[in-house]
Amino acid sequence: MRVKKWLVNRTNPEYVDYISRIAGVSPAFAQVLINRGIKTPESLHAFLNPVVDKLSDSFELPHIKIAMDRIKEAKKNGERVLIHGDYDADGVTATAIMVEGLKKIGIDVHYFIPNRVEHGYGFGSAGVEKAKEIGAKLIITVDCGITSFDAVSAAKSLGIDVVITDHHEPAKKAIGNGQEAIGEYELPDALAIINPKLLNSSLVTHHLSLLSGAGVAFKFITALFENNIDDVYDLFDLAAIGTAADVVPVIGDNRIILKEGIKLIRSGQRPGIRALKDASGIRADFFKTSLLYYILIPRINAPGRMSDANNVVRLLTTKLDAEAEELAMWLQDMNCKRQEIEESVYKEALKMLEKTEVAGAIVLASEGWHHGVVGIVASRIAEQYYRPTFILSIENGIAKGSARSIPPFDIHYALTCCRDILKRFGGHKQAAGLSLLSDDIEKFSSVISEIVINNLSEDDFVPVLNIDASVDMSDISIELIDEISRLEPFGYGNEEPLFGAKGLEVIQPRIVGNNHLKMHLRQNGRRIDSIGFDFGELLDTVESHSLIDAVFLPIINEWDGGRYLQLNLKAIRPSV
Structure with a gap:
């Protein structure tokens, strides 16, 4: 278990008391709200009451009116439309949203999901050929297309219009010496490009720039229905899955999408x-x-990693129970296969890493690694070693793979600085995909490590455990847990709050279940049950009546017909 810096958020006590009074909540919960930037009665009400009426106006998205006019033209002329998606959970849900939304107005709509191995990532020649094959006059991309220059040009040469809906980072124009022109982008010559990353600064405050691919597709369809949410409400569940899967901040529109979508999923x-x-x-x-996050999304992602994701769109859009049951079991099987292959590649990567001298970044490559699991393996290694990590699979002289970063490092910008080495790349600040010649791997590893070292300090390589508030045992109550529940739904940018307490006396530490550390913690006579999942290795560091500091999430444990307070431990250390 990697040692982390504990960082407690602190605010002027008078201001905490002020927020506590105007919100009618405990000081501990007031500190949590302040940490999330909620500092006024207006923002407090909006955050704790995420209702559909507060969704941003879809017509604030760039080029949206051009796209709406083109859809109306397609309907009037009876044109066939192809939705070009992507094979991950965000991409397939975005595809399903577009398909169902366009069918609502009577569009002859078809879809195409590229195969990860056969076609690679994003909008490419295979999608253009599919549109030509079915006689489509309009291609709408979802969750891809922002850097698909060649595919857009190929479609135009065939008389096929392209509307791009995407949320990935656009390619910035280079101005030489590795520098970039701020705010200027290289964009495909599409009819319309609906990407919230292109919004000007006055609109970013609406959080549209934080949408997932499915979120952009959902806003596209709401614009098609003139922002009448009742007409598109049944699409919230699909948008919620894409929003959660793509790990976008759960604030603004994303928070509303996730909340309403979970209602439909439930x-x-x-x-x-x-x-x-x-x-x-x-x-x-x-x-x-x-x-x-932990059950449904991995299964929805599995076919795109292991096989073909077109059947996932079938699952999400079918009206037939029998077909749904058959496809759901197929997803279950795909996920089991994915887990087996992922574990194998992960163990091979760890063995390779043991023989590798790590400088700034971790770059590992091998022939035979399954393309579908390299992203997950990169995530696991980046978390374990707390280094930007690149996992590449080599085939026929080409290395393709995924990159995962750590919070202080913008991996997409770093790849932009390496564009002369790469054949292709795209993604976000924390995750990206890339391909390059296998002969250039060593050079790439050297260059990317140098960029990491030049942009990060030694402190940046130590993970931080952010603690929302320092509390005493007397602050922990069922009322506080009820207040915490008002923050749901949780996710990236709105994580479950963590509290820290010092000088806790350990009572009866022991191992229960599958290597879980269970004990009572006592302070000033107040004693609360606690459990640290997978904390069994720490039993030797605590003993009865010793004093520890702890970071935890207070929860209600329901067991044997009763409900009682419990601390879900996230970290412990001896008290100083």
Whole structure:
């Protein structure tokens, strides 16, 4: 377990008391709200009451009116439209949103999801050929296309219009010496480009720039229905899955999308999601946000990693229970295969890493590594070693792979600085995909490590455990837990709050279940049960009546018909 810096957020006590009074909440919860930038009665009400009426106006997206006019023209002329998606959970849900939304107005709509191995990432020649094959006059990309210059040109040469909807970073114009022209982008020659990253600064405050690919698709369809949410409400569940899967900040529109979508997922209104819940062993009458992240999304992602993701769109859009059940079991099987292959590649990568001298970045490459799992392996290694990590699979002299970063480092910008070495790249600040000649791997490793070293300090390589508030045991109550529940849904940018306490006396530490550390913690006579999942290795560091500091999330543990307070431990250390 990697040692982390503990960082407690602190605010002027008088200001905490002020927020506590105007919000009618405890000081501990007031500090949590302040940490999330909620410092006024207006922002407080908006955050704690994320309702659909507060969604941003979809017509603030760039080029949206051009796209709407083109859709109306397609409907009038009876044109066939091809939706070009992507193979991950964000891409397939965005595709399903577009397909269902356009069908609502009677468009003859088809879709194409590229195969990860056969076609590679993004909008390319295969999508153009598919449009030509079916006689489509309009291609709408979702979750891809912002850097697809050649594909857009090829489509135009065939008389096919292209509307790009994407949320990835556009390519910035180079101005020489590795520098970039700030605010100026190289963009494909498409009819319309709907990407919130192109918004000017006055609109960024609406959080549109934080949308996922599915979020952009959802806003596109809401614009098609003149922002009438009732007409598109049944698409919230698909948008929520894409929003959660792409790890975008759960604030603004994303928070509303996730909240409303989880309601629909819980209700089981969509046959495909209902069948997937059942195949995953989730009770029909029970659903919480964590199950979306850890159970449903990995299964929705699995086919795109291991096989072909077109059937995932079928699952998400089918109206037939029998078809939904068959496809859900297929997703379950795909996920099991993905887990086996991922673990194999992960172990091989760790062995290779043991023989590698790590400078700024971790760059590992091998022939035979499955393209579908390199991103997950990169995430695991980046988290374990806390270094920007690149995992590449070599085939026929080409290395393709995924990159995952650490919070202080913008990996997309770093790849932009390496563009002369790369054949292709794209993504976000924290995650990206790339390809290069296998002969250039050593050079790339050297250059990217130098960029990391030049842009980060030694402190940046130590992970930080952010603690929302320092509390005493007397502050922990069922009322505080009820207040915390008002922050849901949780996710990136709105994580479950963590609290820290010092000088806690350990009572009866022991191992329970599968290597979990269980004990009571006591302070000033107040004693609360606690559990640290997978903390068994720390049993030797604590003993009865010793004093520790702890970071935890207070929860309600329901067991044997009762409800009692419990601390879900996230970190512990001996008290100084």
